[in-house]
Amino acid sequence: MQALILIIHVLVAIAIIVLVLLQHGKGADAGAAFGSGSANTMFGSAGSMSFFMKLTGILAVIFFATSLTLSYLASHHDKAGVQILGNMTPPTQMAPPVPSPQAGAASETTSPQPSPASPSGS
Numbered sequence: 546m547q548a549l550i551l552i553i554h555v556l557v558a559i560a561i562i563v564l565v566l567l568q569h570g571k572g573a574d575a576g577a578a579f580g581s582g583s584a585n586t587m588f589g590s591a592g593s594m595s596f597f598m599k600l601t602g603i604l605a606v607i608f609f610a611t612s613l614t615l616s617y618l619a620s621h622h623d624k625a626g627v628q629i630l631g632n633m634t635p636p637t638q639m640a641p642p643v644p645s646p647q648a649g650a651a652s653e654t655t656s657p658q659p660s661p662a663s664p665s666g667s
């Protein structure tokens with residue numbers, strides 16, 4: 546159900562973008578002084594809302610409804626369902642690192658060597 550609402554949401558968003566780009570702006574009525582006054586309106590005089598404006602308003606209401614529905618479905622999604630990190634097991638205990646032979650040799654050369662015991666003979 547959520548996928549269907551998401552598809553409708555995206556299609557309505559694309560339709561709103563197309564309808565807004567097809568509409569004429571307020572400055573586009575400058576040609577009305579030269580005889581093309583009410584040619585752009587579908588239902589009556591220039592003061593009424595055009596068909597594109599009505600359709601844009603209807604699509605905006607549908608867009609808001611699908612937005613609210615998707616946010617509701619996302620917030621009430623089954624918490625025990627699929628989770629990104631829910632199925633991972635914790636890492637196992639790793640053994641301490643073993644010093645390399647080169648590191649041991651370097652420590653032996655830098656530490657002072659004990660002097661040989663002097664013979665205690667008289």
